[in-house]
Amino acid sequence: MTGDPGSPWPGKRDVVALGRAGEGWAAIVLAGSAPGTRWDLDAGAWASWVAEVERGGGPRWVCADAKATAALLLGEGVRLARCYDLRLAHDILARSVPGGPVSGPAPRPRADTPGALFELDAEGPDPGDAVEVARAWERQQRALAGAANADRLRLLLAAESAGALVAADMEAAGLPWDRAHHERILDAELGAADASGMPARMAQRARDVRRALGREALVLDSPGQVLAALQAAGVPVRSTSRGELVEHDHPAIPPLLAYKKLARLHTANGREWLAAWAPAGRFRPEYVPAGVVTGRWASSGGGALQIPRLLRPAVRADPGWRIVAADVAQLEPRVLAAMARDEAMASAARGADLYAGLVARGVAATRAEAKVAMLGALYGATSGDAGRLVPRLRRTFGRAMHVVDAAARAGERGEQVATWLGRTSPDPGAAWRALQDEAAAEGAPEAVRDAARRAAREQGRFTRNFVVQGTAAEWALAWLADLRIRLAQIPPVDPDRAGTGSGPAFSRVPHIAFFLHDEVILHVPAERADAAARAVRDAAEAAGRLLFGAFPLDFPLDLAVREDAAKE
Template identity: 45%
Template sequence: MLVAVVAEGAGGWLREVDPAGAPAGPPRRVADLATAIAEREAADAPRWIWSSTTEIYPWLLRAGVRVARCHDLELTEALLLGHAGRWGEPRSLAAAHARLIGAPVPADPRPRMAQPPGFAQGALFEAGGVAGGGAGTGGAGADETPPSAVIAVHADQVARIAGTAHPGRFRLLVASESAGALIAVEMGHAGLPWRADIHDDLLRELLGPPQPVGPPKRLAELSAQVNAAFGTHGLHPDSPAEVLRAFARAGIDVPNTRAWVLRRVDHPAVPPLLEFKELYRIWTAHGRAWREAWVSGGRFRPEYVPGGVVSGRWATRGGGALQVPKVVRRAVVADPGWRFVVADAGQLEPRVLAAVSGDARLAAAGGAGDLYAALAADSFGGDRATAKVALLGAMYGQTGGNAVPALAVLRQRYPTAFAYVESAARTGEAGGLVRSWLGRTCPPPATAGRQAGLEPAEESGPADSRGGASGRARGRFTRNFVIQATAAEWALVLLATLRTALVGMRAELVLFVHDEVGVHCPVQEAERVAAAVRTGAARAGEMMFGDTAVRFPLDVSIVECYADA
């Protein structure tokens, strides 16, 4: 069953909807929306249709209400607009409804910086003007009684989904995207356990004791060593311009000061410079200031943004939760008597390539525990490293360097898989659109390929098909998109499946980094959680690709500290 919902102050409106999207009962006004949703959830757990999980669900969670399923109209609208090649059009409920009735389409509101507790609800959830201020709508036609806009847009989306290239897959995409939105809010609500005392010890160990003024001791020492090596005073090692000038004075010409460039430079300033860069990074990006901003009550609470990346990967708004340096993960420690179950999907992207391309030979390799080893045994004379470079090169668009002979082997031995990524690249170079397995669509060149900025008067279209730099860049982008976006879908399906499996346990999802999930649970539940995550991975493969030889093995560990995973 489906129930459309719209908030209005602390209350709201509910109305049953049938699978085709038509109203299946009268609209019902409730004074206490959270309680009404909780009661209905306990009764038969319908799929809730609402404008935006990000807006409504934090408020429900704070009221102690969890839901099993939803249909997020905004996220779905974005997926459908993208599928139709209309990237960038407003996707709010108000905009979708305006398009539907031929009214002027309002722009999407700017993403807010942060959401303080008790953020106003009300007008957020209904299309502009439709709610009409609640009680005042008595004189309007019945069709405009809330949640009429929610119902109308949902019905329209159901119809548009049916018109996509693979409706069954697209439905799975919409369901997992919506589930991901629920999970993102729940993860932000739960937070990642974070031990401030260990974090402090770690910072002191790496950076030395804090100084009354300026950087910690170790950083000051390294800075002095760099200056001594250059014969300078007051040079700031984090200033690329100053470092470049210093190298130039020493007769060393480097294009930039990136670590991998400096590593090949023979000069006494290089070792302390490299160490400085590494530690300075930790001090500025994950030091005390960071912790005071993002860690509270023993939990790191970033804000996740599902679908924040065009490929469908999540992003974060503040806190950098997807880039916590490995050394800093020592501060992520389970509560007493609890554990982390951390699962990492190994070799996910090459396995996805094997599955989506339907290359039987590559799929056979993908049925093994180590895909690269199987690939090496099959076609590279047992040379695993070369096999890996070749496959990664094919997926990222590398065509030169050491990988050339290996790529030729790949092309000859796995022509179907090779053709899959080559086709995606050619489509992108010609200005076309490519899609993930479930139907997420890449942005058009006007949006995505702006980097090189060489575009003359002709905007989109096959302007670059003859091979300009920006055309090739877009080819690499679309080549990778079909893989990365499908891998993101697999991870999302796994996450949604796992979430359902955890219902009834005390276990909580607390971590999701592209192809890695983490669950915080009592030690007694750890084995059950580990089994659930393995089952989830197998289910995700089946739900996405049906009967395929490709396996998606997980590396699962049960640890007290995230750094040990």
């Protein structure tokens, strides 16, 4: 290890680039106590050095890919408290700041996808060269300095970067998964496999469908064959989607729907999935922070965002540990109320079910109708019950509706819109603009004009939802970031209470094990469950204050402490 022997190690006030340097690593102070100070670290000692710096009150580490760097450290039992993720920041700044931090399109924030910022090893993610990390950070800071909404963008970048650390934490710790319980669910739902490998109940439903359609050789996994067979039997369907099938009365429909449901379970979460993604009592999917343009997360393996409700009981805490599960009630409508400063809508939601509040204010006759009305407002529905009810929302909650209506009109004009903290929507693209120009030309065919109007409405629906869904994602990131800090302050349990399957960094402490849009699942020692539950609630309140100040809006949680994650 080399460095200026007279310089103290980085502290909380410092911003420090962390990246590769030859065969080892380097840390370079970018801002704070002694800018320019550099430490060159041996490959075998860098993790212990970072751990020692963290124990003294670590800096904000600047990483090319914080999730990749954090994953390497977590393998050594070392956690980063704070970071700045250059990849995720670049994706935001390239759209949200005129000119962006670097030229060219923004790379998608994927840990396994090479981007324009750094040359990466084709075999997998690389933390980046330390000098290039420092230069990229400087470019981004110059871009931020020229942004009109720099303070909000800085908050967004901090929250986004914290999300990268949470994703690394969750992949390292895993979600506790009871293989035996999962297999019992599969046995109960699917039955034992026959000689062909198909589960018995699937095979029986397949036979029922073939018999009802008179097609003994019908391949049920071929949508084309099934569609042709249904049409030949007089069922006027245009697809095999569930939404269309349920509209028709034919003896083949019930067993076909049952087969499709069982087939999804068998292929998406059957025994092959169990062996691949939940070995050794932990489900470890691959999370992609900001994998969706609105800032929502995605997953690139394991189907983390699509765990069926049926399998939730298989999420089971280790002996002596507990699951703390929490999700936010009606997050997106609440966020809309806060963005619009619509006190009437906030009042309808305060301390209660928002949809019930809409019923009490005469917007809808039932809770189900109220939900349809709100979804129509968020997604731009103009027909059916939503089309009938949305005008009532405009009369009752004018400020909130103005926000989404204005975003929709901007999208229809081809303009970009931004979330509360400044994430900007993508441009509709050259093809979209060419179609609009063609339709605006004198003498344009009516078919072209119709196509342009449809494209404009579709873009308007996208921007309408973008501002709300994106801001909800920002609230959720703030929630995660604050919660991660609060959990780190809860003392670890004794070694004999460790949950060894969670890895060296998480075996004795409460930790976030799963996140999905508006829901978190923690895995916590039983004696720390109450403290962890308080942390979840306190973090939700803090996230609301951080984004929306003193605006009188709450974010109530459905929170449970139990041995599994089953939803009642």
